[in-house]
Amino acid sequence: GTTLGADNGMGVAAALTILASDTIEHGKLECLFTVDEETGLTGSYALGKDFLTGDVLINLDTEEEGEIYIGCAGGKITTVTFTYKKEEVPANYFWFKVQVNGLNGGHSGAEIDKNRANANKLMGLFLYELGQKTAYSIKDLSGGTKDNAITRNCKATLVLGEEDLAEAKITAEKLQKDLRTEYAGSDEGITISVTTGKEETVQALSMVSKEKVVFYLVHVPFGIEKMSGEIEGLVETSSNLGILKLGKDALYSTSSVRSSVGSAKEHLSAKLQYLTEFLGGSYEEQGDYPAWEYRKDSKMRDLMADVYEELFGEKPVVKAIHAGLECGLFYDKIPGLDCVSFGPTMIDIHTTEEKLSIPSTEKMWKYLVRTLEKMNTIR
Numbered sequence: 001g002t003t004l005g006a007d008n009g010m011g012v013a014a015a016l017t018i019l020a021s022d023t024i025e026h027g028k029l030e031c032l033f034t035v036d037e038e039t040g041l042t043g044s045y046a047l048g049k050d051f052l053t054g055d056v057l058i059n060l061d062t063e064e065e066g067e068i069y070i071g072c073a074g075g076k077i078t079t080v081t082f083t084y085k086k087e088e089v090p091a092n093y094f095w096f097k098v099q100v101n102g103l104n105g106g107h108s109g110a111e112i113d114k115n116r117a118n119a120n121k122l123m124g125l126f127l128y129e130l131g132q133k134t135a136y137s138i139k140d141l142s143g144g145t146k147d148n149a150i151t152r153n154c155k156a157t158l159v160l161g162e163e164d165l166a167e168a169k170i171t172a173e174k175l176q177k178d179l180r181t182e183y184a185g186s187d188e189g190i191t192i193s194v195t196t197g198k199e200e201t202v203q204a205l206s207m208v209s210k211e212k213v214v215f216y217l218v219h220v221p222f223g224i225e226k227m228s229g230e231i232e233g234l235v236e237t238s239s240n241l242g243i244l245k246l247g248k249d250a251l252y253s254t255s256s257v258r259s260s261v262g263s264a265k266e267h268l269s270a271k272l273q274y275l276t277e278f279l280g281g282s283y284e285e286q287g288d289y290p291a292w293e294y295r296k297d298s299k300m301r302d303l304m305a306d307v308y309e310e311l312f313g314e315k316p317v318v319k320a321i322h323a324g325l326e327c328g329l330f331y332d333k334i335p336g337l338d339c340v341s342f343g344p345t346m347i348d349i350h351t352t353e354e355k356l357s358i359p360s361t362e363k364m365w366k367y368l369v370r371t372l373e374k375m376n377t378i379r
Contacts, residue, residue: 019031030053041289058340063349066314067317067342070301072328072341077254079286086209087204089137095196096157098156099155101119109235215279226259234260237261290331303378312367
C-alpha cells in the first residue's frame with residue numbers, strides 16, 4: 001500500500017553508484033543526500049551556507065526523460081486549526097458514513113494542472129449540497145495524509161434523523177453522477193459510497209461549528225490560482241488542501257501553497273489566513289522555501305543540452321517546474337550557483353500507482369556519466 005519510492009530514490013542510487021565506481025571519469029565531486037525533502041525540505045534548511053564548496057549542481061530529482069529543469073516554484077505549508085463545540089445528538093438519530101474514493105490523486109506540483117479532483121474539496125461540496133436539503137451534524141471527518149499529495153479519499157460520519165436517510169443517499173448518488181461528468185477524462189472513477197447504522201448516543205459538532213467547517217471546505221483554495229505570463233504552460237501559483245482531520249477538540253487542515261513568484265505566494269497565503277481568521281480559526285505557516293529563479297546565463301544548462309543532443313540525436317526540452325525542488329534553497333545559499341535538474345521517466349509519483357521506466361533509467365544513466373566526463377570543458 002505504499003509508493004514505489006522512485007522519486008528521489010533513483011537519484012540516490014545514481015549518486016551512490018558513481019561514488020562506488022573506480023572507472024567513471026569525473027572531476028572533484030561532492031554528493032549531497034538530504035532528509036525529509038518530501039515533507040518540508042527540512043534537511044536542506046538545516047544546511048549551512050558553506051555546506052558545499054562547488055558552484056555547479058546536478059540535481060537528480062525530476063520525472064520526465066528528455067527534459068532538463070532550470071527553475072522551480074517556491075512554497076510553504078499552511079496549517080489551519082478550528083476549535084469547535086460538540087453537542088449530544090438524540091438517540092433516535094442515525095449515523096451516515098460517506099466516503100469519497102476512486103480519485104487518481106498525484107503530486108500537488110507536477111499534477112496540479114491535470115484537472116484531478118481533491119477528495120477533501122469534494123467532501124465539502126457533498127456536505128454543502130446535503131445541507132441545502134436537510135439538517136445534519138458531523139461526528140468524524142478525515143482525508144489525506146500528505147500536504148503535497150492531491151487527496152485521493154476522504155471519509156465522514158454524519159448524524160441525521162431517520163426520515164432524512166433517503167435524502168442523503170439521493171444526494172450522494174446525484175453528486176457522484178455529476179462529478180463523473182465534470183471530471184471526465186481525469187477522474188471519472190469518482191465514487192461516493194454510503195452506509196448507515198444506529199447508535200444510542202452520539203457526540204457531534206454543534207450546528208454553528210458544522211457550518212464553519214462546511215464554509216471553509218467550500219471556499220478554501222485548491223488548484224491553479226494563476227498560470228505564468230512568461231513561460232508558456234507553466235503553472236505559476238497553486239494551492240492544495242492535502243490533509244483534513246477532525247480531532248478530539250479541533251479541525252486540522254493543511255495546505256501546500258506554491259508559486260514561482262514570491263509576492264504571489266504571499267498573496268495566496270494571505271487569502272488562506274483571512275478566510276481562516278474570518279471564521280474564528282488560527283493560522284500557521286512552516287517550511288517556507290524560495291523559488292529557484294531562471295538563470296539566463298547558464299554554462300551547465302548549455303553543456304547538458306549539447307550532451308543530450310550528442311547522445312540521442314535530439315534536443316532536450318528545457319523548462320521550469322511547478323513542483324518544489326531543493327535547488328531553490330541551494331540557489332539561495334550559494335551565490336552564483338549554476339544548477340540543472342533531470343531524471344528518468346516516472347508516472348504517478350507519490351501514489352500507489354507509481355511507475356518507473358527501466359529503459360529511461362538506463363538512458364538517463366548514460367546521460368549523467370557523459371555529462372560528468374565533459375564538465376571540465378566549462379571550467
